[in-house]
Amino acid sequence: MSNKVKVLHLIKSLGRGGAEMLLPETLKVHNREEFIFYYAYFLPWKDQMVPAIVEQGATTICFKANNNLQMFQRVGEISQYVQDHQIDVIHSHLPWAGVVARLVGKKTGVPVIYTEHNKWERYNKITYWLNKLSFRWQDAAVAVSDDVQQSIRKNSSINFREFILPVKQSSVKVYETTHEPYLLNVLNGVNTNHFVRDEEAGLLIRQELGIPANAPVIGTVSVFRFQKRLDIWIEIAAAILQKIPEAHFIIVGDGPLKEELLVKRKSLGIGERIHMPGLKIDVKPYFSAMDIYMMSSIFEGLPIALLEAMSCGCAVISTKAGGVGEVVEEGKSGLLCEVNNYMKLADYGVQLMHSSDQRFALAEGARKRVVADFSITKMAKQLEALYLFFKDERISQGN
Numbered sequence: 001m002s003n004k005v006k007v008l009h010l011i012k013s014l015g016r017g018g019a020e021m022l023l024p025e026t027l028k029v030h031n032r033e034e035f036i037f038y039y040a041y042f043l044p045w046k047d048q049m050v051p052a053i054v055e056q057g058a059t060t061i062c063f064k065a066n067n068n069l070q071m072f073q074r075v076g077e078i079s080q081y082v083q084d085h086q087i088d089v090i091h092s093h094l095p096w097a098g099v100v101a102r103l104v105g106k107k108t109g110v111p112v113i114y115t116e117h118n119k120w121e122r123y124n125k126i127t128y129w130l131n132k133l134s135f136r137w138q139d140a141a142v143a144v145s146d147d148v149q150q151s152i153r154k155n156s157s158i159n160f161r162e163f164i165l166p167v168k169q170s171s172v173k174v175y176e177t178t179h180e181p182y183l184l185n186v187l188n189g190v191n192t193n194h195f196v197r198d199e200e201a202g203l204l205i206r207q208e209l210g211i212p213a214n215a216p217v218i219g220t221v222s223v224f225r226f227q228k229r230l231d232i233w234i235e236i237a238a239a240i241l242q243k244i245p246e247a248h249f250i251i252v253g254d255g256p257l258k259e260e261l262l263v264k265r266k267s268l269g270i271g272e273r274i275h276m277p278g279l280k281i282d283v284k285p286y287f288s289a290m291d292i293y294m295m296s297s298i299f300e301g302l303p304i305a306l307l308e309a310m311s312c313g314c315a316v317i318s319t320k321a322g323g324v325g326e327v328v329e330e331g332k333s334g335l336l337c338e339v340n341n342y343m344k345l346a347d348y349g350v351q352l353m354h355s356s357d358q359r360f361a362l363a364e365g366a367r368k369r370v371v372a373d374f375s376i377t378k379m380a381k382q383l384e385a386l387y388l389f390f391k392d393e394r395i396s397q398g399n
Helices: 018-029 050-054 068-072 075-084 095-108 125-137 146-156 199-209 230-243 258-267 284-289 304-311 343-354 356-373 376-396
Strands: 005-011 035-041 059-062 089-093 112-116 140-143 161-167 170-176 182-185 217-221 248-252 274-278 292-295 315-319 334-337
Touching: 005 018, 005 075, 005 095, 005 376, 018 050, 018 304, 018 376, 050 059, 068 095, 075 095, 089 095, 089 376, 095 112, 095 125, 112 146, 112 376, 125 146, 140 146, 140 376, 146 182, 199 248, 199 274, 199 284, 217 230, 217 284, 217 304, 230 248, 230 258, 230 343, 248 284, 258 274, 284 304, 292 304, 292 343, 304 315, 304 356, 315 343, 315 356, 334 343, 334 356, 343 356
Parallel strands: 005 035, 005 089, 035 059, 089 112, 112 140, 140 182, 217 248, 217 292, 248 274, 292 315, 315 334
Antiparallel strands: 161 170, 170 182
């Protein structure tokens, strides 16, 4: 029998979202001699991350569900899968998969870890209350930023106490209560060895999109959801074009608001300057084509695409949404504004296009910031320590 720790990740989809993208990226740097990873999801039409996981020799399985309620009907199947594969730890992501995982944990006795990627205040009422009412039915909750952690503390009605969980080469802060789950911060990270600026790839993207090699480019990578306020992003681009008519803009992604955004782009008469190439699995060439990475979100957890852009040496201009302010150091790796002061981003865009020295300094600072504090390797080691902790605890309890 293998002594490796068997971890099952459970998530609603394996499409191209921030939380979903973390899974194959973390897998690349996990200690595979000590851990075996399985990945389960529900929405069969959102599977863009599956090939990246399978290529690394890990197992994926889809417990097919067409909606949130059908996910609950898969509890029995998932529980059987956990028992058949002798899973040691279940690691769930995002609220609906989190609730399902807690039910599976109750049924099987397997420890459940849940990663919270967003602030609770932003969930709809049903999601909020299901998450809140079942939150004690897990062994640990991981917050991806201090902002998210404070949201959990405020809304969960759990009084946490802190202690340090010792691990090799690093330490993880854990907040403990008797008969309550642990709560700890494990900041999101990116593979800084992979996300390195590739000037040649960036030039090829510019050629494909019809952007001159020397034109200033502002871009973003995003799911087309309301929270990203890409409609305002396009308005900001139009304002920048009034002062920097040679500028180009790239929005990589897709989502439910795509048609609305296309209409907005057309109505402003800037269709030739805002390029929307669609959903892309490999986004590094697009980051490499950008000089500035711009975000107009009204709320965030700790956005992965932002970390990737910074790792690729993009200067950042953004709202102070959620964990963004924890990552971007004002004046060192980017320029920030309040969420309700969107047009300040237009001023920042013009400012950086006029000052290449400041833009280059912020780009260099962005790369240094991510390498120092947000590497995927650091994140993986912290999670591995948590997995080992709960496997050992389970063994000590005789399970």
